[in-house]
Amino acid sequence: MAIYLDHNATTPLDPRVLDAMLPWLQGTHGNPSSVHRPGREARAALDRARMQVAALVSAQPAQVIFTGGGTEADNLALKGVCGSKPQGRVLVSAIEHAAVLGPAEDLARQGWQVQRLPVDADGLLDFNGLQKMLADDVRLVSVMLANNETGVIQDVKAVRECVRRYAVLVHTDAIQAAGKLPVDFVALGADLMSLSAHKLSGPRGVGALIVDRRVDLAPQITGGGQEHGLRGGTENLAGIIGFGKAAELARMELDRRSRHLRGLRDQFEARLKSMPGIRIFAAHAERLPNTVQIGVTGFDGEMAVMELDKRGIAVSSGSACHSGSGQPSHVLLAMGMDAVQARSAVRISFGMDNSAHDVEALLAALAAFTSKRTGALALA
Amino acid sequence: MPSSATEYSATAWTHFRRPCNAGEFPAGTAGVLSGEAGARQHGRAVAFQLQVTAGGRVADCRYRVYGCPATIALCSLTSEALKGRPLAAATAFSVVALAEQLGLPAAKRSAALTVEDAIRSAAGRYNSSG
Amino acid sequence: MSHKVIYLDYAATTPVDPRVAEKMAGCLTCEGMFANPASAHAPGRAARGAVEQARSQVAALVGAEPGEIIFTSGATESDNLAIKGAMHFYKGKGRHLVTSRIEHKAVLDTCKQLERDGFEVTWLKPDADGLIQPSMVEQALRPDTVLVSIMHVNNEIGTLNDIAAIGRITRERGVLFHVDAAQSAGKLPIDLKTLLVDLMSFSGHKVYGPKGIGALYVRREPRVQLDPLIHGGGHEHGLRSGTLATHQIVGMGAAFDLARQELAQEAPQLRALRERLWQALHVAIPRALLNGHPSQRVCGILNVAFPGIEGESLLFACEALAVSSGSACTSADRQPSFVLRALGRDDQLAGSSIRFSIGRFSTAAEVDAAASIVSEEYHRLLDLAPTG
Numbered sequence: 001m002a003i004y005l006d007h008n009a010t011t012p013l014d015p016r017v018l019d020a021m022l023p024w025l026q027g028t029h030g031n032p033s034s035v036h037r038p039g040r041e042a043r044a045a046l047d048r049a050r051m052q053v054a055a056l057v058s059a060q061p062a063q064v065i066f067t068g069g070g071t072e073a074d075n076l077a078l079k080g081v082c083g084s085k086p087q088g089r090v091l092v093s094a095i096e097h098a099a100v101l102g103p104a105e106d107l108a109r110q111g112w113q114v115q116r117l118p119v120d121a122d123g124l125l126d127f128n129g130l131q132k133m134l135a136d137d138v139r140l141v142s143v144m145l146a147n148n149e150t151g152v153i154q155d156v157k158a159v160r161e162c163v164r165r166y167a168v169l170v171h172t173d174a175i176q177a178a179g180k181l182p183v184d185f186v187a188l189g190a191d192l193m194s195l196s197a198h199k200l201s202g203p204r205g206v207g208a209l210i211v212d213r214r215v216d217l218a219p220q221i222t223g224g225g226q227e228h229g230l231r232g233g234t235e236n237l238a239g240i241i242g243f244g245k246a247a248e249l250a251r252m253e254l255d256r257r258s259r260h261l262r263g264l265r266d267q268f269e270a271r272l273k274s275m276p277g278i279r280i281f282a283a284h285a286e287r288l289p290n291t292v293q294i295g296v297t298g299f300d301g302e303m304a305v306m307e308l309d310k311r312g313i314a315v316s317s318g319s320a321c322h323s324g325s326g327q328p329s330h331v332l333l334a335m336g337m338d339a340v341q342a343r344s345a346v347r348i349s350f351g352m353d354n355s356a357h358d359v360e361a362l363l364a365a366l367a368a369f370t371s372k373r374t375g376a377l378a379l380a
Numbered sequence: 381m382p383s384s385a386t387e388y389s390a391t392a393w394t395h396f397r398r399p400c401n402a403g404e405f406p407a408g409t410a411g412v413l414s415g416e417a418g419a420r421q422h423g424r425a426v427a428f429q430l431q432v433t434a435g436g437r438v439a440d441c442r443y444r445v446y447g448c449p450a451t452i453a454l455c456s457l458t459s460e461a462l463k464g465r466p467l468a469a470a471t472a473f474s475v476v477a478l479a480e481q482l483g484l485p486a487a488k489r490s491a492a493l494t495v496e497d498a499i500r501s502a503a504g505r506y507n508s509s510g
Numbered sequence: 511m512s513h514k515v516i517y518l519d520y521a522a523t524t525p526v527d528p529r530v531a532e533k534m535a536g537c538l539t540c541e542g543m544f545a546n547p548a549s550a551h552a553p554g555r556a557a558r559g560a561v562e563q564a565r566s567q568v569a570a571l572v573g574a575e576p577g578e579i580i581f582t583s584g585a586t587e588s589d590n591l592a593i594k595g596a597m598h599f600y601k602g603k604g605r606h607l608v609t610s611r612i613e614h615k616a617v618l619d620t621c622k623q624l625e626r627d628g629f630e631v632t633w634l635k636p637d638a639d640g641l642i643q644p645s646m647v648e649q650a651l652r653p654d655t656v657l658v659s660i661m662h663v664n665n666e667i668g669t670l671n672d673i674a675a676i677g678r679i680t681r682e683r684g685v686l687f688h689v690d691a692a693q694s695a696g697k698l699p700i701d702l703k704t705l706l707v708d709l710m711s712f713s714g715h716k717v718y719g720p721k722g723i724g725a726l727y728v729r730r731e732p733r734v735q736l737d738p739l740i741h742g743g744g745h746e747h748g749l750r751s752g753t754l755a756t757h758q759i760v761g762m763g764a765a766f767d768l769a770r771q772e773l774a775q776e777a778p779q780l781r782a783l784r785e786r787l788w789q790a791l792h793v794a795i796p797r798a799l800l801n802g803h804p805s806q807r808v809c810g811i812l813n814v815a816f817p818g819i820e821g822e823s824l825l826f827a828c829e830a831l832a833v834s835s836g837s838a839c840t841s842a843d844r845q846p847s848f849v850l851r852a853l854g855r856d857d858q859l860a861g862s863s864i865r866f867s868i869g870r871f872s873t874a875a876e877v878d879a880a881a882s883i884v885s886e887e888y889h890r891l892l893d894l895a896p897t898g
Contacts, residue, residue, distance in 0.1 A: 022531075027525060030519065
C-alpha cells in the first residue's frame, strides 16, 4: 500500500462517516420527495445533514444547496449569479481552481467580460489590482479561500471590504479550506461559498453551495424542484448524509486535526532546509496546515511524481484535474515564476492518516532520487 | 402511534382514521336539521345533521364527508364538540379556531370553513322552519 | 417503532441491492480504491480502472460502447445535459425541439427554461392510453427542428413508447433523438446498436444502485456533440467536469451488471405480480380504472384511479403502504398529476389515482396485503362520503 500524501486531491473516507452512510446504502429507503413514511424518514435525515454542513461554516441550514460536488457548486455560483443579471464583468483571481476558471471561460464565450485578478510572488491577492478593476458593471468577484496547490490563504473578508461600495457579489471557493481552517460564512462576508465533501474525509460526488437567500440564482440543473428549486434531481442520500457526518466531525476535531497536520508539515519543512536544490513555494505566506508545494531543481514535476510513485509514495504535480497534462502550473505562473519553475512543482498534502514515519519515508525517497540525479549529472 | 403525515397532530390523525358519529340519522328521526356545503368537483363536500331537542339544544350529530384527512377529522371533532350546546352556540362554533388549535396547516383553513358552512346551513333550517 | 411499511414505490427509488452496497463499501474504505481517478499515482490508476470497468458494465446493459457513456450526478443532470447541451451546440441549425407533456419534470422544466431563453418547443399530447405515437412526432417536425425528446417508459403510468419507430423517423429527417430511459433500463431490453437513438439518460437509483449517480449515452457514430453544463477540469471528455465519485460509479456499474444478468428472469416475475395486484384490486373494487395502455407497458408499474373518494385521504389512510399519488418529485406539492390530466382524467380521478410500483424484493404476500388494505380503506371512505 502506497503512502498517500495527496489529500488535497481527495481524502480517504473516515470510517465513522462510512458507518453513518452504510445504513442508507442498505435496506429500503424512500425518495426524499415522497410523502410516505420511508420518504419522510429520508427527508428528515437530509435535513439533519443540512444542519451539520451549515454548522461547519456557521451558516443557516436554509443557506445550504446540495450539489453533485465542488465543481458543480462553483459552476452554479458563477453561472447561476450571472444567469440572473444583466451582462457585465466578472473578476476571478488568477489562481482559482479549474472549477471556477472553467465556468468563467464559458461566461466569456457567452459575451461576459472576465478578468483575472493578479496575485503577488507569495500567491496573495493584489488588492490594488482589485481596486483598479472595480466599477459598477462588475457583477461578481470570485476569490478562493485557500489555494489547492500552494495552500495560500486569502483574506476574503478584505475582499468584501474592498468591494463594499459596489453592488457586487462575492463568491469564495472554500473547498480546500473547510475542515482545515475555521470558516465562518457570515464573518467572511461572502455571498456564496463552495464546499466539497471528499476534501474533508467525506464521500465523493457531493458538495454544497452556501448562498445567502437574498442572492438571485439561476438554476443550472432543472427538474423536480429539489433544493428550493435551485438544483433539481433526486438527492444523493447516502452521500449527503456522509457529508453531514464528515462536516460534524471536522467541526468537532478541527483543533486536533490542524495541530496534527501542522506538526507533519513543520517536520517536513524543517528537514527540507538541509536538502539542497529543493524550494518551497509561497513559503512566507499563511498557508493551509497540511499543504507544501515544492520545486526540485533539475526535475520536472511530473518526473518527480513518477519517481516518488515508484518508491510507493503518492503525491501530485499540482491539481489532480490537470495531472498528466504537462502544463505548467497556472498558479505558479501567476505568482511570477517562469515556465521551468512552474513545471517543477510537486504538491505534498498531508492527512489525518499520515504519521511522522510517512514524512521520513518521503524525505528518504526525495533524497534517493535527487542524489541519483545529482550523481548522474556529475558523471555526464 | 405516528401520524401518517407530519402535518397532522395525533388528535387530528385519530379522528381521521376512526371518525366518531359518521353516518346519518334514520329517516323520520325527530328534530333533525340537515345542511350541506362544498362540492365534490372542488375536492370537498360535507353533509351535516344536527339533532335538536325541544329546548333548542344539540343532542347529537351525524355527517357524511368527502374530502382530505383534515376535513374528515374536523367533521368528527366538531360533531363531538357540538353535543349539548344550545343551537345558537353551535351556529357560532368556530371550526377555524378548532383547526388552529389542532395545528392544521394554514392551507387547510378552507376545510374548516366548509364544515362551518354545512353546520350553519343545517342550523339555518331551524330558524326558517320554527 | 411502528410496524413495517409495505414498499411499493420502486419507480420513485429502489433500495440498493446488497450485492451493490458491498462493492460500494469496498471503494469507500482506505483499503479500497479511494484515490482520485484523475491522479497519476498508483492509487489513482486503480480507481481509474474501477471507473472504466463500471463504464463497460453500464454500456453492456444497453448495447453501447463504453466510450459513449458519460457519468453524471443522476438522470436529471443527464436530461439537462442532453437537451440543453444539444440545443445550444446546434443553435446554428435551428431553435426548435419536440417533446411531450408527459415527460419527467427533469425534461419538462428543462424545456420550459429553453423556451424562456428563446427556443421553441412543441409539446405533444399523448393519446387516451398515454402513448406518444410516432406519427405525432413526425407531424411536429420542422426544418429547424434540432431535437426530439421522448421518454421510453412513463414514470407515472408505466406506458411504453415505440422509440424504435420514432428513431427511424428522426434519423431519416436528420433530427437528434433523446430518450429518458430512467424507468426502462434494467426492466426491458434496450439495444442501442439497433435503436436509432442519439442520446439516452439513465439513473442509478432506479436500478438498485445508489442515488446521486446517473449516465448519459452520447452516440459516437454518427457523432453527437454537446455543450457541457458543468465546466472545469475537463473530466468525461470535457462533457462533465468534477471529480468522479468512484464508489457511486462502481455501484451503478454493479447494479447495471446485475440487471443485465437478471432481466430476463425478473421481468416476467414483476409482470405476474403486477397482474396479481390489478386482478385483486379489480375484483374488490370493480369501479377501479387502469390508467394507461393495458398491455404496452413496463413490467413493474400499475396506476389505478379510484372513483368516488378523495385521493389524499385514500393515500393517507393507506399509511401501511409506501406508494405514490404521482411522480415522487411532484408528490409534495399535491397538484393533480399533469400526466393523468393529459390522459383526460378529471381532477377527481387524477387526484384519487395511486401508482403502485413493484420491484426486485416485492412478494406475492405484499401485493395481496396491499390490495386488501386499499380495498378496506377505499370502502371505508366511500361509506363516509355523502351520496351523489
